Amino acid sequence: MNKPLSVLPLNLGLMAASPQAGAQQGGYRLPPAALQAIVDAARAPALSLSPQRNIVAVVQTPPLPGIAEVAQPELKLAGLRINPRTCSSSRFSFGTDLSLLDVGTRKESRIRGLPRGLRLADLSWSPDQRYLAFSHVALQGERGAVELWVLDIAERKARKLSPQPLSAVLTRGFNWLPDSSGLLVHWRPAGIGKPPVASGIPSGPIEQDSTSDGHVRQLRTYQDLLKNEEDARLFEYYITVQMAIVDLHGKTRLVGAPGQFSRTSIAPSGEYLLTQSITRPYSYIVPASSFGERLEVRDMHGDVVHTVADLPLEEGLPPGNDAVSEGVRHVSWRADAPASLVWAEAQDGGDPVREVIDGIRDLVLLHAAPFREPPRVLARLTMRYAGIAWGRDDVALINERWHKTRDYKQWMIQPGHLSTPPELIYAGSYEDRYSSPGSPVMRADANGFPRLLIGPGTTLLLDGAGATPEGDRPFIDRLSLTTRHKERLFQSAAPYFENVAAVLNDDGTLLLTTRESPTERPNYYLRDLTKPENEQLTALTNYPHPTPQLKDVFKEQIRYSRNDGVELTATLMLPPGYDAARDGPLPMLMWAYPQEFKSAGAASQTTGSPYRFNSVSYWGPAVFLAMGYAVLDNPSFPIVGSGDDEPNDTYLPQLVASAEAAVEEVVRRGVADRHRIAIGGHSYGAFMTGNLLAHTRLFRAGIARSGAYNRTLTPFGFQSEERPYWQAPEVYQAMSPFNNADKIKDAMLLIHGAEDSNSGTFPLQSERMFQAIKGLGGTARLVMLPNESHAYRARESIMHMLYETNAWLEKYVKHAQP
Secondary structure, eight states: OOOOOOOOOOOOOOOSOOOOSTTOOOSOOOOOHHHHHHHTSOOOOEEEEOTTSSEEEEEEOOOOOOHHHHTSOOEEETTEEEETTTTEESSOOOBSEEEEEETTTOOEEEOBSOOTTOOEEEEEEOTTSSEEEEEEEEEETTEEEEEEEEEETTTTEEEEEEEEEEOBSSSOSEEEOTTSSEEEEEEOOTTOOSOOOOOSSOSSOOOOOOOOOSOOOBOOOOSSOOOSHHHHHHHHHHHOBEEEEEETTSOEEEOSSOBOEEEEEEOTTSSEEEEEEEESOOOSSSOGGGSEEEEEEEETTSOEEEEEEEEOOOOOBOSSTTOOOSSEEEEEEOTTSSSEEEEEEESSTTOTTSOOGGGOOEEEEEEETTOOSOOEEEEEESSEEEEEEEEETTEEEEEEEETTTTEEEEEEEOTTOTTSOOEEEEEEETTOGGGOOOEEOEEEOTTSOEEEOEETTTEEEEEEOOOOTTOOOOEEEEEETTTOOEEEEEEOOTTOEEEEEEEOSTTSOEEEEEEEETTEEEEEEEEETTSOGGGOEEEOOOOOOSOGGGTTOEEEEEEEEOTTSOEEEEEEEEOTTOOHHHHOOEEEEEEOOOEEESOHHHHTSOOSOTTSOOOOOSSSGGGGGGGTOEEEESOOOEEEOOTTOOGGGGHHHHHHHHHHHHHHHHHHTTSEEEEEEEEEEETHHHHHHHHHHHHOOSOSEEEEESOOOOGGGSTTOBTTBOSOTTTSHHHHHHHOGGGGGGGOOSEEEEEEETTOOSTTOOHHHHHHHHHHHHHTTOOEEEEEETTOOSSOOOHHHHHHHHHHHHHHHIIIIITOOO
């Protein structure tokens, strides 16, 4: 529920610079001033609501970091990216200021004692709301550390709590004790010494084995893996932490010995710790998330009192998106009990095609301290366990889902009375947005654990997106679990889009919402439903329009049909001051991301809202409104596979049909010139771009960012495709634009982060695609952004991305001849 918030005049002039052939030119480039202004526009702060819901922590979001920040030292080990200077994750965002906003008085308070040059990485309220803990990433020359600080709410004063630096490689490094008396922290062990240094001399060959056991496993393609034993020792060094308890005066007590703890969580009673430790052997083909783990319950001195499970190294799952690990998974504390563990266990060995007794796929088990009695069965599920929302002994909601059919069910159970049969609360398809009942509103209890907000008569509040054929209309409902009667308390209404950020009281009549319109930036409001309609709203923030030069952008949510009858939607955006009758058709940039569905009905549902703010971000296509382009943002590209049919069996004809429908609609409206349209996308959208250029002549150019183009390099599945290459080779071959590079006759710009860590989108994918087009005599340009991963962070990188894209569109689209 605590959801943080996160134009220029029509310009038809020519850009002087054009993309250069070959690799002669270097250095970061700046796009036109109109695009620079959008990159450097002020960003809204992030907000964090207090447990009692009357104070908001306001974290100022800084401008984009420079390349010097992004290019800090980085180790790539077992799928992790580690900054050795700070012993933390190397890729994170941070805040540069912290203040407190009183919800009732709307008064914002400054904080005394904040560290100079604040780089706030994480924050957490104490359960009693008297303190706010946060981590500060301190850098001094070549040295650095993640420091633990605490803010006294009453005094509005911050202070450093512990001199020992945190270890934040696998976790954020700190968690409050349930009684708010202090924090459990992960320290860098004091006596661990310097990291091991590689000799550079091999001790022998790297060896791996595979035995013929008859089991098929999906081995996804990962990056940044361990390569040898020296890597393994370095990995072990950086994930070793010392647990300690630090009280509010800075007094510390060590908890056990150092270990490779990937996760620690405290029981609601504060008596036990659940720890997960990474164990050997390690692997050279899967990341740390698949390494073996030992799950143990310890007392608050660190002594093991119960072993939950020893999970082995897992090099691949059975085929299928419904495949899971064999044995214990999703272990956590029951939120509404002093010390009870809950977890799921697959009854089919994790293999979705295996037959099971009585149709039971998953058991959910409950085990109470002191763990001497056997665990009890909490639920028997015919699909995969998908989480539980705890309330009290007689109310909890448990979810199950099955990807193959998109089926979803929610049950009410009584965890304190396990002989009582579960009651079905909802059943349907999780693709069906129109029928979604919403999610139950949760509330942190006195110990800081999330619990169902249960009202009189066993009622719950439901928070939903409110998808309708006219667009999303967020709502709050009150549901009686005894009568199933549902009452709508609030729903967003035109001409605004209003989303519930938090429910501030127990009966759901006081809401914290974000409210926006096409010309008004999202701001926070208090909505009191007990007052007359015209008196309910009180503004809490007043953030100005970030790009007032584009305030008058035209936006419309449009609907149109594909040739097979599937209804499609898109957001059409036009530059300020544009008049179709006067100015005629414009050059257009379309930007999309295909999605798979199991029914045409779900694929045809409207997404988004016509009343959302006309946000112009440097990341999406709307930024090019500033350069005189029309934009079609997020046009539907559904890939439907009904019944036993797999969506990707007809990927290409459906993709082309969706593109044709979008082009015909914008041409029919007179806003786009048929001969001056570009297609673009990021990641799977880049893959789409390559295919549309290879199989149509609808577009004069393509912009493909951080994509994959050869599906034989992702042979154990991709996106929602669950069949391995050897089961559907013709699908993999047909869907790979690399295989059809000779058919690409229009200009393709490929941009990729040189350090992309996303599974499947190796930088090699763009390099080989460019080489194929170049070798075949096509028109292409490859831009590799140094030190960038799947998304780009540095201001220099973002500016250069826009420079390249703008130059490409200018040359091949805006001034293209029919």
